[in-house]
Amino acid sequence: MVVVRQWCTIFTNVSLPAFCCILNPPDAKTQLLASVMDALNRALVRFQPFIAWFQRVTHGWNWYRLAFLFIPAFIRGDLKFFSFYLPFIFGPLLKRVVDQFQAYHDKKDDVKVQLKISLEDYVSFTYSAIRDTIIVWIFLAFCYWNENDTRVLGNFYLSSFLVPMIRICFPGRTKGPLKNGTRMWDTTWGEVLAHVFIFAGLIASWKIQGMDQLFLGFLFLLAIPTIQDRFWWKPTQHFYLICAIMLVCLPFLSVGISSRFFPTYLEYFPKSFYRTLCIFANARPRVKDYYAVLGVSPDTDMKTIKRIFRQLSIELHPDKVGDDKEKLSKFHAIREASDMLTKKRAQYDKAIENQEQDEMAPRCEMFMYMMHMWIVYTLLDWVQVEDTTEASKKALKNYIMNERELDSRINLDAIGIGKEDEEGKNKLREIADKHEADLPVVQGRFIATGNREDIMAMRTLLRKQKVELKPFPEVKGKLVAVQQQVVIEPMEGEALNAMEDGYKGWTATVEAVDILTSSAKTVTLVVARHQSNLGLRHVLTFTENLGMEPEMGYSSSVTLAPPKGSSLSPVKAKIGWHLYPERSQVLVLGASDPSMGDKDMPKLSEEENFYSGYKLELWNDKTLVGYQRVYIYDSKTKSVILKRGLVETGGGDIEPGKTTYKIFPDQLLPQDRDSYTPNDLSSARGA
Known part of the structure; x- marks a missing residue:
């Protein structure tokens, strides 16, 4: 609708006046056309609020899917079978109610999982939920009043x-x-x-x-x-799966297609075929065996049937049996059997002869319709996936072709191009421009960052264009140590040593409340590193884990004792704010070991923060024991600070010297760091 409006505006204000200027004098038809287009443009402007209201009210409805169903049905004249189309209206109505509850439930606290919602939002939610529920009941009341078949609506309710x-x-x-x-x-x-x-x-x-x-x-x-x-992102495999299921279910589909389009062909299927389908479909013929009720065989003549009925009716007559419910029930059964076998015997014999066929035909026809809808929706999803794929590749192309610095937007080290390799960068831009269809589809859980497969796809494209690539920057080796950091601040009236590594080798006694257990703990460890940043921020790295996450503030303290033989005095400080105070936060990495992987494996980088944003995994033999993303990489100490606490899988304990690490890029478009580091702060002060 917006496109139509824009076209009308352009045609009315630009193209049409220019065309009219050519004609002299103005043609009456041209003036009339201009008036019509101007009126149409004004009508569209006035219609815009209704369009906005309609889109807001019908949020969540797949109108194109409903149109795909109803328009062909209207053309064929099938809308008279309104009951068949009821579910396609009932389903979206129920979805509106569910969406209201989903929106309400999403407003919760992430820590205590308690609902956090204002009175205004609660009233709005209540009003919307009641309104949508009333709409559902009005729809059901209409179906009842119109005497529609609503049995299938129970499935859509589920x-x-x-x-x-x-x-x-x-x-x-x-x-x-x-x-x-x-x-x-x-x-x-x-x-x-x-x-x-x-x-x-x-x-x-x-x-x-x-x-x-x-x-x-x-x-x-x-x-x-x-x-x-x-299978949404795998439409080809999904289609193959449907074809395989259709092949397995071909006997049911053949009966359904014949029943719907070629009813006379149903007689060509043998009875044994229908009996087999009944077994697999667990379908029992619903035609009563009236011959068995009277105790006669199907080839019994009419005179014998009437005689046996008279005998049984005399024995079971209500005047004779009184209030015996069982015999009264038998009396009604034999009378029903007699009526059928004496008045409609030919029709009944035909029904008995084809009872398996009559039982399976409507079931298979319904199954055929359902398979048809599955194929239709799969093709629609396929179109959506193709559109999404094309848009993703185009976005990646524009991302690469942007005039900004390429190394600030794409992980060049991961795809094998050096930051100073201008020829490789130009080749990458050329590939993005000329081979857009071969670019990977970059996805992500929240932000489109891509994954390791996307990186490998880009490396393959570059190799095909004869670009010389650097080795994939995946490094493996032994884990040397697992450490933890805390930030300390001076107590009131005291000062801390501002020298770098001024407290290295000192013994630190931490007295703090563990956030995880809410219990007070005391731990004594040795300081492996002290970062002071000109005395503005003091970060202590301990040789081991504290075994807790200390609470920050005056409730927790650190007492620093100098090494034996030192003339310095102990210092007491409080624990300050740290961005990532979790246990197993700092890992010291050993040298890369080519025997654990590719012989061309590079050494640990000497570049500061080279591995920032890379993924780090810890393994005991072939068992993954923990993983996390790298936040800071210190090239001097060959240590990494993780972006969050190490995610332990439960696959075993982490043992320095035995546990191995693997660090590699898994984001083609790396995320920017979401907070400042001490290095960033010191760089800012230096600038």
Whole structure:
């Protein structure tokens, strides 16, 4: 609509006046056209508030999908079967209610997981939830008044409301068992419960109804969307999966297609074929065996059937059996059987002869419709993925072609181009310009940073263009030590040594409250390094872990004692603010060991902060025991400060001298550091 409006504006204000100036005198038709276009432009301007309101009210509706369903149905005249299209309206209505609860639930405190919402937001949420719930009930009331078949709406209630609410109400995380130090799964309890519910629902519905509405609802509204989510970025594999499923289910699809488009072909399938389908579909023929009710065979003549009915009716007549409910029930059953076999025997015999066919035809037709919808939605998703892929590649191309410094936007060391290699940079720009389709699709959880596979894809592109690359900057070696840092501040009336490493080798006794356990602890360790930054900020690095995360402020203190034989006096300080005070925060790395990987493995870099933003992993043999991203790399001490506390997988203990490290880039477009470091502060003062 915006494009139409812009086109009308340009045509009315620019193209049309220029065209009119050529004509002399002005043509009446041209003036009329100009008036019409001007009126259309004004109408679109007035219509704009309605468009904005419509988009706001219908937020979350996939209108193009509904149009894809309803417009062809309207052309074919299928809208008279309104019950078939009810779910495609009912589902989005329920989704609106779920979205309201999701928005409400997202407003929670990240620490105590308590809802933090203002009274105004709460009133707004309550109003919206009540309004959307009323809309749902109005829709159901209309369906009841219009006498529509609403049996299938129960499936949409489960898929569009109950299962999403399960996912929302159980946000706690659960992790699977370790496999080589990596969790087999890491998800929420809501996701686990939803999968259990879907699996149990599939089994129960198949057991109760067989391949009928309830089972197909669980399959195509709950199970298959879960598959679609997993394969969304893999449309080709998803399509192959559908083809494989269609091949396995070809017997059901053949009956469904024949029933819908070629009914006469149903007679060509043998009875044994239908019986086999009934077994796999757990479908029991619903036609009563009236011959068995009367105790006769199907080839019994009419006279014998009437005689046996008279005998049984005399024995079971209500005047004779009185209030015996069992015999009264048998009497009604034999009368029903007699009516069918004496009045509609030919029709009944045909129904018995084709009862498996009559049972499977509607089920297979419904299955065929569901498979059709799966294919349609898969193709629509494929189009969306292709659009997203194209947009991502174009964005990466523009990112590379930007006039800013290339090394500030892309990890040149990772893709093998030196920061001073102007020829390599120009080649990279040329590849981005001429081979846009071959660029990787850069993704990310929150920010599009790319991953290791994207880096390798860029290296492959550069190799194809005969660009000489540096080795991939992945380094492996032994872990030397695990340390921890604290920031100290002088007590009131005291001063601290401003010299670099002024307290190196001193013994520090830390008395503090552990944030993790809320208990007071006392730990004595040796200071491995002291950074003073001209006396403005004092950072102590201990030779080992403190075994706690000390609380900051006057409640915690550090007593520094000089080495034996020193004439200096002990110093007492308080623990100050540290950006990352977690345990296992500082790791000292040993020299790179080519025997642990590629023979061309580079040595640990001598460049300060070369590995900032790289990923570091710790391994015991083939088991991953911990990982985190590097924040600061000190080339002098060959140590790294992690961006957060080390994430331990539970795969074993970290043992310096035995545990190995692996440090490598895993972001093609690295994130900027989100805070200042002591080096940044000192550089700023020097500037």
